[in-house]
Amino acid sequence: MPPESLNILVIHGPNLNMLGTREPDIYGRTTLDEIDSGLAVQAKEMTCVLESFQSNHEGELIDRIQQAMGSMDGILINPGGLTHSSVSLRDALASTGLPVLEVHLSNVFAREPFRHQSFISGIALGVISGLGARGYGVGLEALVEHIRH
Amino acid sequence: MPPESLNILVIHGPNLNMLGTREPDIYGRTTLDEIDSGLAVQAKEMTCVLESFQSNHEGELIDRIQQAMGSMDGILINPGGLTHSSVSLRDALASTGLPVLEVHLSNVFAREPFRHQSFISGIALGVISGLGARGYGVGLEALVEHIRH
Amino acid sequence: MPPESLNILVIHGPNLNMLGTREPDIYGRTTLDEIDSGLAVQAKEMTCVLESFQSNHEGELIDRIQQAMGSMDGILINPGGLTHSSVSLRDALASTGLPVLEVHLSNVFAREPFRHQSFISGIALGVISGLGARGYGVGLEALVEHIRH
Amino acid sequence: MPPESLNILVIHGPNLNMLGTREPDIYGRTTLDEIDSGLAVQAKEMTCVLESFQSNHEGELIDRIQQAMGSMDGILINPGGLTHSSVSLRDALASTGLPVLEVHLSNVFAREPFRHQSFISGIALGVISGLGARGYGVGLEALVEHIRH
Amino acid sequence: MPPESLNILVIHGPNLNMLGTREPDIYGRTTLDEIDSGLAVQAKEMTCVLESFQSNHEGELIDRIQQAMGSMDGILINPGGLTHSSVSLRDALASTGLPVLEVHLSNVFAREPFRHQSFISGIALGVISGLGARGYGVGLEALVEHIRH
Amino acid sequence: MPPESLNILVIHGPNLNMLGTREPDIYGRTTLDEIDSGLAVQAKEMTCVLESFQSNHEGELIDRIQQAMGSMDGILINPGGLTHSSVSLRDALASTGLPVLEVHLSNVFAREPFRHQSFISGIALGVISGLGARGYGVGLEALVEHIRH
Amino acid sequence: MPPESLNILVIHGPNLNMLGTREPDIYGRTTLDEIDSGLAVQAKEMTCVLESFQSNHEGELIDRIQQAMGSMDGILINPGGLTHSSVSLRDALASTGLPVLEVHLSNVFAREPFRHQSFISGIALGVISGLGARGYGVGLEALVEHIRH
Amino acid sequence: MPPESLNILVIHGPNLNMLGTREPDIYGRTTLDEIDSGLAVQAKEMTCVLESFQSNHEGELIDRIQQAMGSMDGILINPGGLTHSSVSLRDALASTGLPVLEVHLSNVFAREPFRHQSFISGIALGVISGLGARGYGVGLEALVEHIRH
Amino acid sequence: MPPESLNILVIHGPNLNMLGTREPDIYGRTTLDEIDSGLAVQAKEMTCVLESFQSNHEGELIDRIQQAMGSMDGILINPGGLTHSSVSLRDALASTGLPVLEVHLSNVFAREPFRHQSFISGIALGVISGLGARGYGVGLEALVEHIRH
Amino acid sequence: MPPESLNILVIHGPNLNMLGTREPDIYGRTTLDEIDSGLAVQAKEMTCVLESFQSNHEGELIDRIQQAMGSMDGILINPGGLTHSSVSLRDALASTGLPVLEVHLSNVFAREPFRHQSFISGIALGVISGLGARGYGVGLEALVEHIRH
C-alpha cells in the first residue's frame, strides 16, 4: 500500500531567484526552476506534492508560510539572507506547528561571521548547509521521512 | 464638555494575524479581530477613533505609519518579531513625531535572549509586556491619557 | 455575585518615597502617598484590599515579600534601582509562588544601558514601563484580572 | 568625443520618502524629489541616465536591484535603516556584480551605536556619510568616475 | 586530649529562612532550623560551638561578620542571592581574616547564567554546591579540619 | 560504464559507540553498527567502499584520518563532542587535503550555546545537522557526488 | 567677611567602620573616628559643619542621603563595596540634586577588574582614588570650593 | 539491615597521578594512592565498593565511564584540566544516566579565569572545590547519600 | 559678489606621504603632492586657500591642528592609522571648534575589523571612505559648502 | 627643621596647552600657565621644586619622563588623551620607579565610554578626576605627603 500523499511547502528566500546567475562560484550554476523541477520529480516518487514559493519580500514569505497551516505537512526552507536577521520569519514558521527543515546552498559556517548565526535553526528539525542544489533533495527526503515515521 | 476626539493608529506587526491559533500557550486564544473589536468599544468610550492595521510586511507597516503624520494623534504598536530587528520601523515611528506606545502580548523578557532587546523601546513613551490581549487596552488608556494631559 | 476579595501587596523599592520631589523631569510630580491613595480607591472598586510597603532597604523588602505567602494573592512591584542588581529580591518574589507584576515609572529602556537589564522580569507575569504613576493602576488591573481568570 | 552614456540606479531605502518633513534637525529640509531632480541634472551633464527608486519595502528594493543586472552600470544607494539589519539587501547588491556606492545623509557614526555597523559597507566601493543631500551628488560623481576609469 | 574548642559562625543569606517552604523542587524540604539543629549536634561531636545567623539584610550580615573577628575561628556561609551581587559581603568576609567556606544548596552552575558568577568564591577556602542541606555538614567538617591542621 | 570505485572514510567521534543506548530522546535508537551496515549497503550501490572507524580518543581519530591521505577519496565525519573543542582534529582533516563532510545526529543549533560553534565547519564541504541516523546516508551521497562531479 | 557656613554630609559605606583593623596593607592604619575627627577640624577652618554617617546597610545610607535634601549643601561619599553594585545608591544621590564627591582609600583601578566600574562616578562631580585617608580631606576642600564658586 | 552495597566509580583526570609531587602549594602533599586507599576504607564503612581509575587520556576516561553504565551506581570525578575543555567527557558522563559528583582539589574559582568555567558542572549533581584531598571523601558521602535517598 | 575667501587646513596623517609607492593595490598610484596640487586648483576655483600638512608624528599633527583655531575655517583630515587609536587627535580637532571632515582613501569598512572603528567620526561633520584620491576633492567641496551655508 | 626639598615633575599631556580656550564648558577657563604658576607657589610652601612640561608628542613626554629617573622624587601627570591609548607612556612611568599621581580635569567617568579606561591608573599611586584645575594642587599635596611619609 503506497504511503499517504504529503503536501510539502518549499520556501526560497530573498535572492534565490538569482540562482545560476548570481555569484556562481559560491552558489553554483543550477537555476531555481531547475531545482524546483528536480524536486517535483523526486517528490512524485515519494508520493508527495510540492508547492514552491520564492520571494524577496519577508512579508510575502510569512504570508505564504501562515497559509501552510492545515494544508501542508511540512516546510523545506532556504531562508537566504533572512536566516541571519528575521525573527518574524522564525515566528511564522513556529506558528504553523509544522516540521521545518533548513537548507543553505553554501556552507554558511565557512563564510562571514554574521552568517554563522541563524534565527531559524533553533526551531528547525535540522539544518543542511553546503551541499549546493543537492541539499534541497536531501532535505526533502529527510523531511518526508521524519513526517512519515 | 467632552474631550476632543482623538485618532489613534493601532499597528499589529508580523504574525499577529495568527492570534488565537498560533501557539496559544504563549499568546492566548483571543483573535486579533476580537482584540480590535474590544479596543474599538473602549476607544468610543474614551471619545477616540481607532484605525487598526496588521501586516506581515515591514514595508506596509512603514507606509501606514508614515501616513499617520498629520491625521493621527498617537500610535499603539505591537511590532511582533520586528521589535528585535527593524531599525527602519523605529525610524518610521520616530519620523512621525507622534507619541508611541509599545505592547507585547507575552513577557518578552522571560523568553529567548534575542527577544530582550527592542529597537522600538528607545523611542517609545512606554512599554507593556506580558499582559496578553489586555495589554492593548491598557496601552490605549495610557496613550490617550498621555496625549490629553 | 461580587468576586471574592483579593489581597494585593504593593511594593515600592528604594527612593520611591522621594516621588514628587526627586527629579520630576524623569519621575513626575505625583507623590507616593497620592499613588497609594489612588490605588486604594481603585482596589476597592475591584473588591481588592491593598497593602502598600515602601523601603529603601533590600532586606526589609524581602522580609515583607516573604510574609505575603499565604496571606496575599499577588504582588505589584516597582523595584526601583534594585531591578538591575538584586538577585535576592528575585529569589524572594519567586519563593512566594505568587503572580508578580513589575512596574517602572520611567521608560527604563530609553535610559542608561545598565537600566535595560532586570533581574525581576524573568520571573514576572509582565512588565509595564514608562506610563508614569498611571502604570501602577494599569498593573493592578492586569494583575487582578490575571488572578481572577 | 563624449563618454559613453551610463545607466545608474539610485536606490533610496525606507523612510527616505519622508525627507524634508521627517526630523529636519537630523536629515535637513530638502525633499527626495528635489534630490532626485538635482541628481538628474547632474547626471545629464555627466552623460548619465539615472533611475531613482524609493521603497519602504526591503523586498521591492531587492527586486529592483536584481533587475539592474545587465541594464545598469552602477548603483548609488542610501539603504536607510536597512543598512544595519539587512543581509538580504547586501546579497542582492553583491549578486549584481555592479559597483555600489553607499550614501548616508546624517553622519551615522556620530549617532546611536547600532548605526555604526553596516551590512552594506563590506561590499561597497565606498561610503559617504554626513554630507546631507549633497552626499548623493558627490557619490554619483565618484561612482561614475570609478566606472569610467 | 580533646582538641581545643572552636567557634564557628554560620551565616545564612537572604531567603534561606524560607527553606522547606520555598521552591522545594530546587531547595528541598528541610527547614533552616532543622539544618541548624543538625549542625549543632555535629559541631558538638567535633568540639565546636556554632553561632548561626540568618538575615535578609546585607547590612545585618556584614555587621555580624565583622563581629566575628577575634571571637570566631572560621565562617561557614551560604550567601544566597548576595553571592552574585555583593562586593560588600566579600569585603566584610575578607576583612575578618578568617577562613571562609562557601555553601550552596542547589548546584548553582546548572541554573541561570547569572548564578555562575560568585563574588565570594575568590576569597573563600572552598565552595560546595548542589549537596542540599548536607552541604552544610560537609562544609563544617572541611572548615574545622582546615583550621585544626 | 560504472563509475570508478571510491574509498570513503567514515569517522565517528567520542561517545557515538553508545548510540541506541545513550539518551535516545536526543540521539535515537539506532546503534552505530546498524548505521554502519546501512551505509555499507548504500555505498555498494554507489560503487564505493567504506571504512568506518569510531574512537573515544582524539589521538586515534587523528591517527586514522592522517592515514586516509593517499588511500581515501573523502571523509564523512561526526566529530561528536570534539566538534566544539578540537583544533587538532580540524588540522588533521585539513592536512589530508580531502573533501570532508560534517554530520551531527541532533540539531546542535537547537541545543546548548557551546554546541553552536564548530571548529570543523570552517574546513568542511558542508554540514548536516539534526537528521538523525539518516544524516549519514545523506552525507555520503552528497560527498560522493561532490567527488565525482 | 567669612563665607557662609556650609553643611556637608560625609557618607562612609560598608566595612569602612573596620578601618585601621581591616587589611591595613590595602586600607592603612587610620581609624574612621580619626578620619572624622580630622575632617571636623578641617571643616571648622573652612566654616563648614560636617555630619558623618557610616553604615553597612545600603538602606540606611539611602535613608540618610535622602534627608540631606534641603539641609545639606553637598555630599562627600566613600561608597565602599556598593560603588560597584548599587544602582539604588546612585539614584538616592542623584535625587538630592546636591553636588557629590566620590572618594576611595585605595586605588580601585589597580585592583580586581570588578572594582574598575563605579555606578556612582557617572553622577559625581569628581572621583579621588588611592590617596588613603587623605583623600577625604582633599575631597572636602574640592567639594566646598565647588559649592562656593 | 545494612543498606544494599553500591558500586561507585572514582575518576581522576589528567595530571592527578602527579599528586604529592606536583605543585604541592596548590594541590597538597597527599598522593593519589593515599587518596584512593582512604576512600576505599571510607567506602567499606558505607557498604560501597569503589573502582578508581586515573588517566591522562581523555579517550580512556571516556571508555571507562561508558562501561559504568549498568555496573555502577554513581560516579565521583575530578576531571582535572578537562573540566574546562572537554565536551566529550561531559557527553560520556551524561550518556551513563548515572549521578555524577564533581570534585576539585584546589578552589578553581580563585585561580585563572579560564578555570572558572566547567563543562561538567551543568550535568553534575553538585560540585566540591577547594577542600583538597578531603573533598573526595566528602563527595563520596554526598553521592552515596543521594543515591540511597 | 564672490564669496568670502575661506582658509581650509588639510591634514594628512601617518604614512600618507608614501602614497603612490605604498601598496598601490589598496591606496592607488596618485602621490600626495599630486593630491595637494589638485586640491589647490579646486580650492582656488572655490575661492579658498588651502594649507596642507602631512606628518607621521601624532604630536606634530596636533600642534598644527591647534594653530588652526582662529586662522582657519575648517579642517579636512585623513587621519591614517591614527583614526583607530588616537584619542588625542580627536581632542585636538574638537578643541578647535572648527567643522571637520574625515576622509579615507580605501573603504576602511571592507578591511580588517580594527579599521571599522574611528575615534574621529564621532566629532566629524561627515566621513568619506573608499573614493581614493578623489575623496579629498569631494570632501573639500562638502566642507566648504557646509561652512558657507 | 624644614623637610628636605623635593623635586616633582609635572607632566601635561596632549591638548592641555589649549586650556582656557578649549571647550571651557568641559575644561574650565584657567590657562595652563596659571595652573603652573599656582602650583609653583604651592610647591614653594611645601619646600618643593617643580618642573612642568607639556607636549602634544607622546615621544617627548616619554623622553622627559625617562630623564626624571635619578633627578626627580615623584611625577604628577595629566596624560590627556594618551590616558586611554598609550601603553608606552605607562611603560615610561613604570620604568622610572617613581611614585606617580594621575590627574584629570574633567570627570572622565561621566564622559564617553572610551574615557573610562586608563592605561596609567594601573601603575599610579592614585587618581584624581573631575576637580578641574584644583585637582593638580590636590594631587601635588597628596604626592608630596606620600613621598615624605
Place this chain on the structure above:
Amino acid sequence: MPPESLNILVIHGPNLNMLGTREPDIYGRTTLDEIDSGLAVQAKEMTCVLESFQSNHEGELIDRIQQAMGSMDGILINPGGLTHSSVSLRDALASTGLPVLEVHLSNVFAREPFRHQSFISGIALGVISGLGARGYGVGLEALVEHIRH
C-alpha cells in the same frame, strides 16, 4: 671545561608527524625526522642530549611530559592544535617545574583568530612563532642558554 651535559625533551604535538606533506604552503617541506636530526646535531655541539617525542594523543604527550620530571632539564614544545584547547597539557608542563619553550612553525598570530590564544604561553619561558623549522633550533639554543645561565 665543557659545560655539564643537559637533557632536553622535545615534544611535537598532534599532526606534526605530517610535516613535509601537510599543507606545505603553511608549514614548509621539511619532515619531522629532518628537524629532529638537525636538532640532534645541534644539541651535540651544545653538549646536550635530546629526546624527541611526537604524538597525536594529548594523553601520551602528558604521560611523556610527566616522566621528564627528574630526568630532563628543560622542555622544547610545539603543542600543535592543543596550544589553543588543552588546559591539561598546560598543567602537565607546569607540574614538572621545568623551563618550557613554546615553538610554532607558522606565525599563529597571522592566522585564524582562534589560533591567537595559547594556553601554554602563560607558563612558558618564551614563544617563537613563524620561523618555520628553524624555530626549533633557535628555541633549543635559547632554552639551553636559559638553563645554563
Place this chain on the structure above:
Amino acid sequence: MPPESLNILVIHGPNLNMLGTREPDIYGRTTLDEIDSGLAVQAKEMTCVLESFQSNHEGELIDRIQQAMGSMDGILINPGGLTHSSVSLRDALASTGLPVLEVHLSNVFAREPFRHQSFISGIALGVISGLGARGYGVGLEALVEHIRH
C-alpha cells in the same frame, strides 16, 4: 662564494633605551648599546650590515621605517609599548613591503592581558617573545635566513 651582503634595519621602540636600568626583573641587565654591539658582530659574520634606530617617538620610528624602502632588505623590530596600540606603525612596516620580524624581550603573553594583542604580528614574518636580549640575535638569524632562502 660569500652571500651577497644584506642591509637590515633594527628598530627599537619606546623605552628600550632604558634597557639595563628599567625594571631589570622583567627586562634584564643588558643595555641597548650592548645588544646593538652584539648584533653588529653577529651581522658581520653573516655578511650583513645593520642600522639600529631607537626612538620614543612613534613618528620618528615611522619616518625611519619608510626610508628603509629601497635601501634595506629586512626589518627586525621590537615595537615596545607601540605593539599594542599603533596601527600607524603597522601600516608603515607593511608599506615598505619588506620582511619584518617582531621581537619582545619579555614573554608578553605571560603579562597583563592588554599585552597579549599585537597590531604588528598580523603583518610579521614571525614573532619571538621572552628570550630576553638573545631574542634579537635569534631574530636576526631567522630574518636573514628567510631573505636568503
